[in-house]
Amino acid sequence: MSANRTYLLIIPLFAMLMFLTACSKTPPLPPLAADATILAFGDSITFGTGAGESESYPAVLMSLTGRKVVNAGVRGEVSSTGVQRLPELFERVHPALLILCHGGNDLLAHQSQQRIADNLRVMMRIAAERGVPVLLVAVPAPDLSLKPPSLYEELAKEFHVPVELKILQNILSKGNFKSDRIHPNAAGYRMFAEALAKLLKKSGALPTP
Numbered sequence: 001m002s003a004n005r006t007y008l009l010i011i012p013l014f015a016m017l018m019f020l021t022a023c024s025k026t027p028p029l030p031p032l033a034a035d036a037t038i039l040a041f042g043d044s045i046t047f048g049t050g051a052g053e054s055e056s057y058p059a060v061l062m063s064l065t066g067r068k069v070v071n072a073g074v075r076g077e078v079s080s081t082g083v084q085r086l087p088e089l090f091e092r093v094h095p096a097l098l099i100l101c102h103g104g105n106d107l108l109a110h111q112s113q114q115r116i117a118d119n120l121r122v123m124m125r126i127a128a129e130r131g132v133p134v135l136l137v138a139v140p141a142p143d144l145s146l147k148p149p150s151l152y153e154e155l156a157k158e159f160h161v162p163v164e165l166k167i168l169q170n171i172l173s174k175g176n177f178k179s180d181r182i183h184p185n186a187a188g189y190r191m192f193a194e195a196l197a198k199l200l201k202k203s204g205a206l207p208t209p
Contacts, residue, residue, distance in 0.1 A: 027160045029133050029205035032096055038062075038069045039095035039132075041086060041123075042102045045139070045168070046073025048189060050179025055186035060193035065206060070095070078105045079119035086123055090130050097205065098127045099196065101137035101168075104182065107149070108142050117151040124159050135199065136163040142182065146173055162203045167195040 032038070040046050040058040048056025048071070058071040070093050074085070079102050089095075100123060103116045120136075127134050136156050138148035146169045156163035168184075170191075171177045177188035184192060200206045 026199070026202045027156075027162050029097065029135065029162060029200070029203040031207075032065070032067055032200070032205045034066065036067050036096035037093055038065070038067055038097045038099060039072055039089060039093050040069055040099045040101070041072045041082070041089065042100065042137075043073060043077045043082075043105055044075040044183060045104060046071065046101050047075050048073065049075055050183035051186040051189050055189055057184075057189045057193045057196070060190050061196055064193055064197040065200065076105060077102075078109070078111070079103050079116055079123075083119050083122050083126075086126055090126065090132065095132055098132050098134045099137065100124065100127075100134055101139065103149075103152075104139040104142075107139065108182070113149050113151050116149075117155060120151070120155055121158075124155065124161070128159070133205075134159065134161045135196070135203070135205075136161055137196070138163060138165045138168065140169045140172055162199055164195055164199055167192055 038061070040061070046058065048059070053059065056071055056073070058069040058073070062069040072089055082102050100120065102123070103120060106116045124134050136152060138152035140146040140148050148165055148169060152163055153165060171184050171188040172182065177184055177191060179185040197206065201208045
């Protein structure tokens with residue numbers, strides 16, 4: 001085989017390898033059946049504080065995905081209470097996917113980040129024990145930077161699950177997308193849902209057009 005021919009074969013193989021490497025950055029999720037139920041679990045951001053019930057991110061995500069999305073957000077809840085509440089929801093809802101967005105009230109109360117991480121880890125283990133995959137959402141720190149604590153990215157790597165790190169930070173950094181200092185408005189919740197739908201497609205949970 002000539003050197004030129006070898007070179008021409010190597011180029012597409014290298015390109016394919018780079019493509020597969022890039023795709024592997026987002027951990028895969030199992031495809032969601034058309035009748036699958038998604039459990040959106042969290043605090044007031046999941047509940048939809050700052051917008052109407054039909055404008056919450058779970059409601060918008062349901063219309064974007066065509067899958068049932070159960071809004072299991074509780075205003076003011078801290079992660080330790082979430083740990084206690086989650087098992088009963090699994091038994092009642094039987095979700096095919098858990099979207100976990102929690103820890104914001106702990107951060108506002110200046111709780112230890114280790115404690116927050118431990119509680120989120122327990123929730124993710126509860127899901128894993130039931131064979132339910134998780135999509136993790138990072139919550140911004142309540143300071144001027146709005147940068148999410150590193151614990152979210154670390155947990156995503158530990159459990160090898162997709163994580164949305166920037167959308168809430170982006171929303172809450174813009175006045176026209178938030179209803180108050182810590183909650184999106186209707187436009188912000190729509191942006192949030194669109195980002196999650198995009199990540200679900202990227203992970204393989206939803207088909208791409």
